[in-house]
Amino acid sequence: MTQLSRATEHLEPPFAVVDLDAFDANAAELARRTAGRATVRLASKSVRSRDLVRRAAGRPGYRGILAFTLPEALWLAEEHTDVVVGYPTTDRTALRRLAADERAAARVTLMIDSVGQLDFVDAVVGASRPELRVCVDLDASLELAGGRLHLGPYRSPVHSPPQAAALARAITERAGFRLVGVMSYEGQIAGLGDNQPGSPLRRAAIRAMQRFSARELADRRAAAVTAVEAVAPLEFVNGGGTGSVEQTAAEDVVTEIGAGSGLYGPGLFDFYRRFKPRPAAYFVMSVVRRPNAVAATVLGGGWIASGPPGRDRQPTLSWPRGLRMNPREGAGEVQTPVLGAAARGLRLGDHVWFRHAKAGELCERVNTLHLVSGADVVDQVTTYRGEGHAFL
Incomplete structure (x- = not known):
């Protein structure tokens, strides 16, 4: 996370990031898990970027798209x-x-x-x-x-x-x-x-x-x-x-x-014994308030996943480590208070990193994905929304 944070510190929130090293490792792992007994048909709903659909679907062990x-x-x-x-x-x-x-x-x-x-x-x-x-x-x-x-x-x-x-x-x-x-x-x-x-x-x-x-x-x-x-x-x-x-x-x-969800490794996939994808997709918001000495407030953050309403549909706080949400507010449309030891050191303008609970739904919120490999932003690709499409 430190490398991702440093690579993108010049970007203005809100923005979304895909860790290409984690994405590629997850893609290889999905194919490996079939043990050669089946191919992977890529679920485009879980990716929603043509560039990244192309990147994964062209790998060995993949065949076809599930739209x-x-x-x-x-x-x-x-x-x-x-x-x-x-x-x-x-x-x-x-x-x-x-x-x-x-x-x-x-x-x-x-x-x-x-x-x-x-x-x-x-x-x-x-x-x-x-x-x-x-x-x-x-x-x-x-x-x-x-x-x-x-x-x-x-x-x-x-x-x-x-x-x-x-x-x-x-x-x-x-x-x-x-x-x-x-x-x-x-x-x-x-x-x-x-x-x-x-x-x-x-x-x-x-x-x-x-x-x-x-x-x-x-x-x-x-x-x-x-x-x-x-x-x-x-x-x-x-x-x-x-x-x-x-x-x-x-x-x-x-x-x-x-x-397809395993490519991004969203929050809902943290709770399986059989496998554990590497977190690869994030969105980033900035601190805009310090209501007191123990809390910081970021602009936005409430990118809630579909499904039965519950805490597991909220985004996960990823960085800085040690942050937690206020249970009485959760992740809000225009502001999300964060608490915990790490909140004490946050300053106005600092970046706070989240992971969406689901995979492709993140891309309905942003036009572009910043692709990071190692310590560098190596590319910027469009989402479906960025190409002017909202299919559902």
């Missing part, structure tokens, strides 16, 4: 030849663009989890179009008590192997679509740290749930892929995330892991 909206996918497909949209779309304008562009249609894969989505696409673009590539989204959540207890994200209604096969048949029987993949994201495993601070009983419960869910999903995913492949051959089977690379890649049917 988060169709407009973003069309934009990235101008350069990348294999872009899967990770979520279903009802963007009529983007669908018409896709259907009118044979090159884009050959490069972009839509996510489908119901016949209704096929109907929607047909209603928007009609039958006179290039064949559209589609992927079946298999729900990876853990359902107990006959489905009355649902653990994991609410995503696809396709949960069982027969449901996956039925949707696969509906796709193959309809002109204008080609089934090429199956995706399933186990958020209750990949997106939930198993070493959370607080109650030991809660940690034990999370670990037990994740072990049980991983076994259940591995069997169900294998059966679903077998059922779908009986209908049509598949180019890829996507699973996992940064938090579950090793165990998901070990499943024989999985060919690729969708991951």
